Amino acid sequence: MTDDERRAIEADCGRLIALYANLNDEARWDEAAALYAPDGLMTRPTAPDAPIVGREAILAAFKARPPRTTRHVCSNVVIEVESAREARGTSAMLLFTGAPAPLVGSFHDRFVRTEEGWRFAERRGTLLFQT
Template sequence: MSAALSPDSIRAIEHDCAKLVARYANRNDAADWEAVTALYAPEGRMARPTAPDDWITGREAILAAFKARPPRVTRHVCSNVEITVVDADTALGESAMLLFTGEGAPKVGSFHDRFVRLPDGWHFAERRGLLTF
């Protein structure tokens, strides 16, 4: 972590990045794919928990991937959010995820994130999901 950052700056970055994690879950559950996609950096990439090694890169491709999914009702519950500030423009994150779909057993997993600060604020540079069970 950069020695130049004050404790208040570090807390602000942690807060902003944790808020992205919550916003992602809420917009995903609302099927607001444009809002979800806007949370990524323009060349950001994501890998779904069901395919953690299958990267989708760029906002256009991410939006297309969400729109291609069959409609469903979901509720993502994210917790244990831990943000590590690397420097003034980069942070890493890990969070636990519980997914309810109304069909079958809930899915339990995690997200591993890399955040980047752009002129308009913090975004996901990378979001990788993993299923535990």
């Protein structure tokens, strides 16, 4: 793998993290769920021990949420390329919901290249503390 190929994978996976945050904040659930591989796994930072498996189940979980206004701020994104088809990543997350204090946590991701492009194979959220 060339340096340019590695950087392209890092950029594609980093973009996936940012796109996910934006789609989530805009309640564009179908598009957010489509960022997962068909057999992808998601755990919310508020429920790290309750995995949701499969794109359809993830979509149903998104749609079951009560309406709310949010803003996810993701930073400190680091992508580790494992191969031309797999990568891992971590990112810090700050979630504003209109509550008195934001939620502070992180995501630990596994990415896989599919026919649709790079997708989340696994997205595990953890909550570190509330400020």
